[in-house]
Amino acid sequence: MSRLQRVRQNLRRAYDSGRESVRLAREDSRRTEPDTEVDFAPPPPEPDDVHHSTSSRDDAEVPHSLRIAAAWGWRLIVVGLVGWALLRFIGIISVVVIPLAVSLLLSALLAPAVGWLRRWRVPPSLATFLVLICGIAAVAGTLTLVITQFVNGLPQLTEGATAGIRTIQEWAKTGPLHLSDDQVNRAIDNAQSWINSNTASLTSTGIATAATVFEVLTGALLVLFSTFFFLRDGRKIWRFVVRLLPVNARWSLADAGDASWATLGAYVRATVLVAFIDAVGIGIALVILDIPFPFPLAALVFLGAFVPIIGAGISGTVAVLVALVDQGWVIALVVLGAVVLVQQLEGHVLQPLIMGRAVAIHPLAVIVGIASGVVLAGIIGALIAVPLIAVLNTGVRRLTRRRPEVPPTAVVVAGTSM
Template sequence: MARRVVEETVDDLGVPRGMRIATAWSWRILVVVGASAVVIALVVVFEEIVVPLLVAMLVSALLAPTVATLGRHRWPHWLAILVTLVAFAIVVAGLVVIVVWQVRSGLPQLERESVAAYDRARGVLSAPPWNVSDAQLASWINDLGALAQKDSGVLIGGAVKVGGTLGHLLAGALIALFATIFMLIDGRGIWNWIVRIFPRAARPAMSAAGGSGWSTLTKFVRVQIVVALVNAIGIGAVAFFLGLPLAVPIGVVVLFASFIPVIGAIVSGAIAVVIALVYGGPVQAVVMLAGVLVVHLLEAHVLQPLLVGGAVKVHPLAVVVGVAAGTAIAGVPGALFAVPLIATVNAMVTTIASRSWRGSGQTRTASTTHPAPRPGSAGE
């Protein structure tokens, strides 16, 4: 019996079984890491095309349930898509107009308060025990500006590369618009065309994975809208009750920033804290900071576990790490698309690994393998 155990743990070359298992896992991990690096490199090279397509996927996942609902009420498909797109454009344009109007009306007052706050801070620092001269204060401000510019370079780098010129912005917007329209018109056909690229034996698995991934993406977009609205209303309400200028723009900024889970609300809330400090003083800033922290705790301990976690099945730690990695790789676009990408890939891999698409063991067609909605058919 002892000799048999030794033969099972050591091969003919004397390599222990544990080492064989470690090497088998190692080369597989290296292959996965290498393939991921190639994909990331290709995305970075073709980001002017990839980013608009990813935006189109998010918008399509948001609008597809509305199109499907109108279709169930016997609306023609083309009319349902047209009405949904126009309504979405009106909502976005309305938010932009409100922000511009509020900023134009409140900016003069904010500028006056900024100058007054700077004078108060300079008076405090120039008095004992600080005794800071105007030259030292100016040097500190210049150093702080240089540091902020350096650190923000990584954050905004992706956005600058994608839309460095008006032409790039226009081209990206057109790609996103047309891709959204085609996804809403024939998303199922687009995915079936992609599935046909794979070997015939792999098509049922890919079809099922696509259905699971699209269903997860639509759930993520719906839930993230709820989270963003809660963050925007909460932080905007605190700014309004404190009598801060630009309360409505603050809420809109928080709304859009909250599509970057966890981190977005904190970063945008910091803007409200700065405005409270400049306009109202330290007490208002502390109250505003407390409001931002309360909203963040509500998101982290209630909304994320109950809504986001239940919808996308991704641990909050993976969300934070994914956002950080996406920011480092592609700036703002990376932070925006990191979590939906992780959630979608997780759902697709889980579906393939579960082998639920095999049914009774016989290979089935894509249409009978998985009843989950395909791209462009969510909610049908």
């Protein structure tokens, strides 16, 4: 045995003897000392999580209802901020957004005519061009007839308005007000001085109106070109947009988009039909009562009826005022009764029968949407609000519906049959 191995053996023996001596000492101390039991109280149990959504035990101390309210609160704040930013962005580019929205409405209205021509093997570009030309010709002919009748009947209306002002002056003198000639003349002078003092503001309004006319012309060109391409390449544009989305969401969003487009087309066609019936009803009443400008006033009612529930009534008040100036208050009351009758017919018969089949929207949602549209974008907002609500209603319902799951056996059968 070498010297190194001997040293290791001696160290091993010393280590074993030391451990043995320590063990014997512990056994001797246990025999000599009395047995004592020490009881340790267990720690209090930690509170369990109230809900699996809590990330720490501090959250468990907060009531469940308060946590749910806080979760809803910050999410609603985020959604509100996103919506506010989106509205601000739309307001900045409203010169582009509004013509595109009008183009979508016109495309939904004219798409069946283009589809009918294409089923007759007419090329897409030619079919779209023919439909647009016919639409522009109809609008131009209507505007020409309206302007011609208005220009021809303007002297008669001016005479009636002058006679009406004289009647009001006589009523102010002989009626319950009992105003003197000096008071009436003073009121006229005050109105004239107000007009003179506000000449600068009226001039700036005219300049703003000229700028608005330029924007309208630019928007009209954008509407024309956008409508042409929507009618010709609308399906291709939608497929391109869908391909930009994630693969798992393409089918659902494509299906929701098709359903929303069908709803928009049904809404526009139903609105045109209801507006036409309103205009014909009020126009017939104006012709029977011999009111000036029956066709222009009926055209105004037709345009106003595109704002549901309140549009035809507001535009019908213009016919009442014309009747008041030209025929007196008795005929004006009769015209008002005709407008109210047409409104009741629209609200209780036409809307449920025609519009109800196309778009199922509660009247409260319609009123709130129109009011919000007027506040945000004026007349254009009132025009677009209801179709936007209808499209969103259909799209959200289609996205949130439960699709039936295909059983595995059906997949196997389908795979074997191919």
